[in-house]
Amino acid sequence: xxxxxxxxxxxxxxxxxxxxxxxxxxxxxxxxxxxxxxxxxxxxxxxxxxxxxxxxxxxxxxxxxxxxxxxxxxxxxxxxxxxxxxxxxxxxxxxxxxxxxxxxxxxxxxxxxxxxxxxxxxxxxxxxxxxxxxxxxxxxxxxxxxxxxxxxxxxxxxxxxxxxxxxxxxxxxxxxxxxxxxxxxxxxxxxxxxxxxxxxxxxxxxxxxxxxxxxxxxxxxxxxxxxxxxxxxxxxxxxxxxxxxxxxxxxxxxxxxxxxxxxxxxxxxxxxxxxxxxxxxxxxxxxxxxxxxxxxxxxxxxxxxxxxxxxxxxxxxxxxxxxxxxxxxxxxxxxxxxxxxxxxxxxxxxxxxxxxxxxxxxxxxxxxxxxxxxxxxxxxxxxxxxxxxxxxxxxxxxxxxxxxxxxxxxxxxxxxxxxxxxx
Amino acid sequence: xxxxxxxxxxxxxxxxxxxxxxxxxxxxxxxxxxxxxxxxxxxxxxxxxxxxxxxxxxxxxxxx
Numbered sequence: 497x498x499x500x501x502x503x504x505x506x507x508x509x510x511x512x513x514x515x516x517x518x519x520x521x522x523x524x525x526x527x528x529x530x531x532x533x534x535x536x537x538x539x540x541x542x543x544x545x546x547x548x549x550x551x552x553x554x555x556x557x558x559x560x561x562x563x564x565x566x567x568x569x570x571x572x573x574x575x576x577x578x579x580x581x582x583x584x585x586x587x588x589x590x591x592x593x594x595x596x597x598x599x600x601x602x603x604x605x606x607x608x609x610x611x612x613x614x615x616x617x618x619x620x621x622x623x624x625x626x627x628x629x630x631x632x633x634x635x636x637x638x639x640x641x642x643x644x645x646x647x648x649x650x651x652x653x654x655x656x657x658x659x660x661x662x663x664x665x666x667x668x669x670x671x672x673x674x675x676x677x678x679x680x681x682x683x684x685x686x687x688x689x690x691x692x693x694x695x696x697x698x699x700x701x702x703x704x705x706x707x708x709x710x711x712x713x714x715x716x717x718x719x720x721x722x723x724x725x726x727x728x729x730x731x732x733x734x735x736x737x738x739x740x741x742x743x744x745x746x747x748x749x750x751x752x753x754x755x756x757x758x759x760x761x762x763x764x765x766x767x768x769x770x771x772x773x774x775x776x777x778x779x780x781x782x783x784x785x786x787x788x789x790x791x792x793x794x795x796x797x798x799x800x801x802x803x804x805x806x807x808x809x810x811x812x813x814x815x816x817x818x819x820x821x822x823x824x825x826x827x828x829x830x831x832x833x834x835x836x837x838x839x840x841x842x843x844x845x846x847x848x849x850x851x852x853x854x855x856x857x858x859x860x861x862x863x864x865x866x867x868x869x870x871x872x873x874x875x876x877x878x879x880x881x882x883x884x885x886x887x888x889x890x891x892x893x894x895x896x897x898x899x900x901x902x903x904x905x906x907x908x909x910x911x912x913x914x915x916x917x918x919x
Numbered sequence: 920x921x922x923x924x925x926x927x928x929x930x931x932x933x934x935x936x937x938x939x940x941x942x943x944x945x946x947x948x949x950x951x952x953x954x955x956x957x958x959x960x961x962x963x964x965x966x967x968x969x970x971x972x973x974x975x976x977x978x979x980x981x982x983x
Contacts, residue, residue, distance in 0.1 A: 585940070585943075585944040586944060586948055587947060587948055587949040588947045588949060588959070589944055589945065589946060589947040590940065590941045590944040590945065592947075592959075593940075593944055595966075810940060811936060811940070858973065861969065862966060862969045865962060865965055866962055866966075869958050869961075869962055873949065873954070873955055873958055874949070876954070877949055877950065879950070902965075906969075909969075910972070913972065913973075913976050914976075
């Protein structure tokens with residue numbers, strides 16, 4: 497075989513791989529990028545302003561952890577063709593099923609409100625009143641699902657994921673020191689000032705924002721709705737790995753922005769960071785604000801769908817984005833219900849938005865251990881998973897991750913409930 | 920009157936649906952290995968702990 501024939505054969509194989517990957521990719525990238533929602537963006541902005549580049553290594557470490565958890569949902573969804581809510585009902589009975597479903601519904605609704613808080617705060621920087629922003633979000637989110645095709649929804653969601661990368665050009669505009677970034681990203685160290693309560697709180701907040709319970713439900717349902725088969729699992733894993741890489745990119749580049757320009761400045765939220773950046777460099781401030789709006793929108797889209805899918809699976813309603821509204825009225829009704837409630841709450845003058853934001857952490861902490869433990873237990877069921885069950889190495893890794901996550905998220909929840917506990 | 924009756928029927932339909940779900944998933948299908956039993960017990964204890972904390976916080980905020 498000549499070198500040209502070999503090259504042609506190789507290129508053909510690569511093209512074929514890219515073609516299949518492009519068809520299968522989506523759920524992993526969307527869930528991972530959406531993970532950097534409005535709350536996540538705020539956490540990263542505060543992390544950068546408070547500790548500069550010092551915690552970049554911790555963010556880099558969270559990427560593989562998120563991958564290990566989400567990769568399990570790809571296998572479970574592709575093998576069982578069931579969403580996580582239905583899988584819990586089936587495997588563990590109605591008690592744990594209802595607990596997970598209702599906890600998910602409450603967590604998602606409250607998180608949706610925090611996404612709307614983020615979006616309205618971001619747009620208010622450009623002078624847009626809260627009701628106008630809410631109306632725009634309602635229109636975008638309704639338009640995305642009204643055409644009744646999963647593929648169209650996924651393409652729009654991927655465009656939103658692309659916009660989420662706006663923090664990369666924002667960071668490049670300030671010409672940060674690449675060697676400093678690389679040093680802080682790959683060499684773990686405790687920041688100046690030692691291991692303080694503030695640092696502990698921020699580390700836990702970063703963990704809490706990287707692994708959220710809705711992500712497990714969302715990705716598994718997306719894998720099922722997309723119709724992924726067992727043969728697609730390797731591509732689903734690559735999709736998830738690419739997604740986790742992107743989520744870390746977004747986190748790292750935002751920390752670089754606030755760590756370079758706002759280091760030592762008191763920052764309370766991402767919107768606050770954007771306002772302060774506006775006075776330093778209007779373009780960077782605008783980029784951060786646009787990124788915050790996009791993060792909130794992407795989060796809201798995924799979170800509302802996670803609940804709708806879960807209810808559809810359990811109640812036996814038609815629950816696919818490929819269904820028209822008249823074919824799956826309850827699925828869409830729940831989607832619009834969460835949308836309307838979250839948007840309306842944000843518009844109520846004097847609504848306890850801070851309390852809601854804090855309460856989200858507490859409720860999510862009650863659901864996270866259950867969702868993760870159920871995931872691992874089902875993944876160990878040989879009858880159900882066959883050759884796709886967890887290996888010993890995966891079990892050691894995943895159990896360690898779950899125990900670590902539960903301890904840290906519980907610590908975070910405790911510090912939110914009792915702010916003086918760790919002082 | 921008819922509207923109220925229809926609403927009540929819808930509600931009874933909803934409760935029937937929940938009852939059906941409870942019946943369908945009455946028995947857990949997962950094999951109850953020691954690992955599963957220990958994990959479920961740990962989850963129950965964890966949730967009781969969280970519930971106790973929430974109750975304490977609620978009492979602290981409303982009464983104290």
